[in-house]
Amino acid sequence: MAKPLRIGLIGCGFMGRAHSNAYRKVSNFFDLEYQPVLKAVCARSEASAVAFAKKWGYESVETDWRKLVAREDIDAVDICTPNNTHAEIATAAAKAGKMILCEKPLSMDGPEGVAMVKAVEKAKVPNMVWYNYRRVPAVTLAKQLIEEGRLGKVFHYRAKFLQDWTISPELPQGGAGLWRLDVNAAGSGVTGDLLAHCIDTALWLNGSMDSVTAMTETFIKQRKHTLTGKVAPVGIDDACAFLARFRNGSLATFESTRYARGHKALYTFEINGEKASIAWDLHDLHRLQYFDYQDEGKLRGWRSIHVTDHGGEHPYMDKWWVPGLQIGYEHSFVHQVADFLQGLATGKPAGPTFRDALETQYVCDAVLKSAKTRAWQKVKSAAK
Numbered sequence: 001m002a003k004p005l006r007i008g009l010i011g012c013g014f015m016g017r018a019h020s021n022a023y024r025k026v027s028n029f030f031d032l033e034y035q036p037v038l039k040a041v042c043a044r045s046e047a048s049a050v051a052f053a054k055k056w057g058y059e060s061v062e063t064d065w066r067k068l069v070a071r072e073d074i075d076a077v078d079i080c081t082p083n084n085t086h087a088e089i090a091t092a093a094a095k096a097g098k099m100i101l102c103e104k105p106l107s108m109d110g111p112e113g114v115a116m117v118k119a120v121e122k123a124k125v126p127n128m129v130w131y132n133y134r135r136v137p138a139v140t141l142a143k144q145l146i147e148e149g150r151l152g153k154v155f156h157y158r159a160k161f162l163q164d165w166t167i168s169p170e171l172p173q174g175g176a177g178l179w180r181l182d183v184n185a186a187g188s189g190v191t192g193d194l195l196a197h198c199i200d201t202a203l204w205l206n207g208s209m210d211s212v213t214a215m216t217e218t219f220i221k222q223r224k225h226t227l228t229g230k231v232a233p234v235g236i237d238d239a240c241a242f243l244a245r246f247r248n249g250s251l252a253t254f255e256s257t258r259y260a261r262g263h264k265a266l267y268t269f270e271i272n273g274e275k276a277s278i279a280w281d282l283h284d285l286h287r288l289q290y291f292d293y294q295d296e297g298k299l300r301g302w303r304s305i306h307v308t309d310h311g312g313e314h315p316y317m318d319k320w321w322v323p324g325l326q327i328g329y330e331h332s333f334v335h336q337v338a339d340f341l342q343g344l345a346t347g348k349p350a351g352p353t354f355r356d357a358l359e360t361q362y363v364c365d366a367v368l369k370s371a372k373t374r375a376w377q378k379v380k381s382a383a384k
């Protein structure tokens, strides 16, 4: 019989749904020592919390996260609320001795992240941040190929994350669904929202960064604020592009915008090494593109690997259907829960931990500072 892990989820939006789906599915597909139990969900409105609990199978509801965090029948707190709430909730949850699964970005900025890392490490509670793209099987396969030394020395890392949903000047900022446009709720724009994903994957695949130089732009300078009804300055970066030097000597370019007409969530990366290159595209997430210079000359070319094989060849895939049948976006969250639970069982915590995610925060801080100062910035290390 699996040991129950009683979840208290805070926030019933996009991520509240993605995580609830993962908790519900994980034990059907993975054999694990722990099994999530959907104990309580928290939303500020009771009607929303009750409707969500009914739909997803939570046993009870709260309307104040402080009450949820204080409950003795909760083992793990899952933070699925806007960025400006992560620190306060996580710190209180750590003090209450709860395990914490926190949505990305970890915090509004580096200093806030440091306090969160201190809180979980002092309380010695398991902690993880939901940088879920690490768990897309094709991305995990990329990690394995790099660790096997197949790329050799890495020269280039190239990533972008493009969207197009904020082009209209009529779109307001702030409030439900639009908190991402309000700097007080989001901390930053595309840097903390989209590039944070690219940065987390890059740090995981290619090691830490030494320095960055960036430019940002806010194309629409003022928007009506949903909560006040008044037109207010826009404080977020609508677009950001930066160059980076990794500590392994490779050079990188990163770009993100919400003004790339025609792109909804085009997250891509490419890595060029002396022996091989790999490329990945979220819109075709079950494929990994691979070029191996060691292939026989007449056959040399980019291969499109359909990452669906079993028998240990392709990460996570033996847990799903039969070879050749692909899985999708939501499965990355199922994998992340599975790895978290596995980490509890083995005592080897699944990453990214809060400390790992602090490194991403430091890159974001350096990027935003560079855009302001128009100068290269060193990236701080989050290592102990």
Ligand SMILES: NC(=O)c1ccc[n+]([C@@H]2O[C@H](COP(=O)([O-])OP(=O)(O)OC[C@H]3O[C@@H](n4cnc5c(N)ncnc54)[C@H](O)[C@@H]3O)[C@@H](O)[C@H]2O)c1
Pocket (backbone or CB within 6 Å): 010, 011, 012, 013, 014, 015, 016, 042, 043, 044, 065, 079, 080, 081, 082, 083, 085, 103, 104, 105, 130, 131, 132, 176, 177, 178, 179, 193
């Ligand atoms: N891992 C990913 O790929 C990914 C994707 C989207 C969002 N996120 C992150 O997840 C977090 C939530 O984003 P989202 O897209 O789910 O937002 P959302 O707006 O869809 O949902 C946020 C929810 O939090 C609720 N909320 C706000 N303050 C609250 C409070 N004090 N107490 C209880 N509930 C509160 C809101 O009512 C809403 O239901 C953000 O930090 C975001 O950056 C991560």
